[in-house]
Amino acid sequence: MRWVSGLFCAFGLSVADAFLPAQPHITTHHVQHHASRRLAVVRAATGSGDKKTLERVLIRQGDESDLSKIRLVLASQLMNPLFLQAERFVCAEMDGRLIGFGQVRPLDGGGGSFEVASLFVDEAERGKGIGSAIVRRLLERHGAKGTLYLLTLSKTTPFWERFGFRLVGSDEDASLPALLRLERSAGTLVAGGLLGQTVVVMTKDE
Numbered sequence: 001m002r003w004v005s006g007l008f009c010a011f012g013l014s015v016a017d018a019f020l021p022a023q024p025h026i027t028t029h030h031v032q033h034h035a036s037r038r039l040a041v042v043r044a045a046t047g048s049g050d051k052k053t054l055e056r057v058l059i060r061q062g063d064e065s066d067l068s069k070i071r072l073v074l075a076s077q078l079m080n081p082l083f084l085q086a087e088r089f090v091c092a093e094m095d096g097r098l099i100g101f102g103q104v105r106p107l108d109g110g111g112g113s114f115e116v117a118s119l120f121v122d123e124a125e126r127g128k129g130i131g132s133a134i135v136r137r138l139l140e141r142h143g144a145k146g147t148l149y150l151l152t153l154s155k156t157t158p159f160w161e162r163f164g165f166r167l168v169g170s171d172e173d174a175s176l177p178a179l180l181r182l183e184r185s186a187g188t189l190v191a192g193g194l195l196g197q198t199v200v201v202m203t204k205d206e
């Protein structure tokens, strides 16, 4: 079943935006509840010109109470909502609302390969640096535990290059985790057929 996740992660930017009319409502969530899991507080700039204001965004570790909302959002974005483990997530919270999240999960059960996946920011809050803050925190937390991979649409590679990810070359293909190759094949089938997009694998050198 895990192959579905990569396929749907790659789809997050396109199928969902193209075919899904609205984001699900993300319910209120109390910051105090997560005080002990607080990882960082970033400030996100919103608005433009003189109207630009700063809002507090709490970047914290996920917990069990996030999972029902995360599942709902992932399903609506055609990302895999199954087999989620709260502790793998980093979440973004603004004014008590869960507004974004992402995770790093193992690809090969202890073999040293991991996938950055399930990255999502509420549509209304995009472009404020929140997705980047989540990714930065995921990378900090992951440290040097093992090789990181991700699947994405080719048009999204500039976003990931900012964090040191690079496209995997064809000469490296054979060394990719089998599960990742499977996820890419499934994603390519759908993305290529429906969207005319290519699904690519990126990795971050340690």
Ligand SMILES: CC(C)(COP(=O)(O)OP(=O)(O)OC[C@H]1O[C@@H](n2cnc3c(N)ncnc32)[C@H](O)[C@@H]1OP(=O)(O)O)[C@@H](O)C(=O)NCCC(=O)NCCS
Pocket: 009, 010, 011, 012, 013, 014, 077, 118, 119, 120, 121, 122, 125, 126, 127, 128, 129, 130, 131, 132, 133, 151, 152, 153, 155, 156, 157, 158, 159
């Ligand atoms: C991808 C996503 C998480 C980015 O979140 P965000 O909070 O808007 O990210 P940031 O504000 O940190 O964006 C940083 C930069 O990346 C750029 N960027 C975001 N998505 C991009 C894309 N698809 N292609 C190229 N650049 C992109 C932004 O324009 C921004 O550029 P800027 O700093 O020059 O303005 C968000 O667009 C999202 O939830 N998309 C739907 C789900 C999805 O596709 N997830 C990724 C699956 S691999």
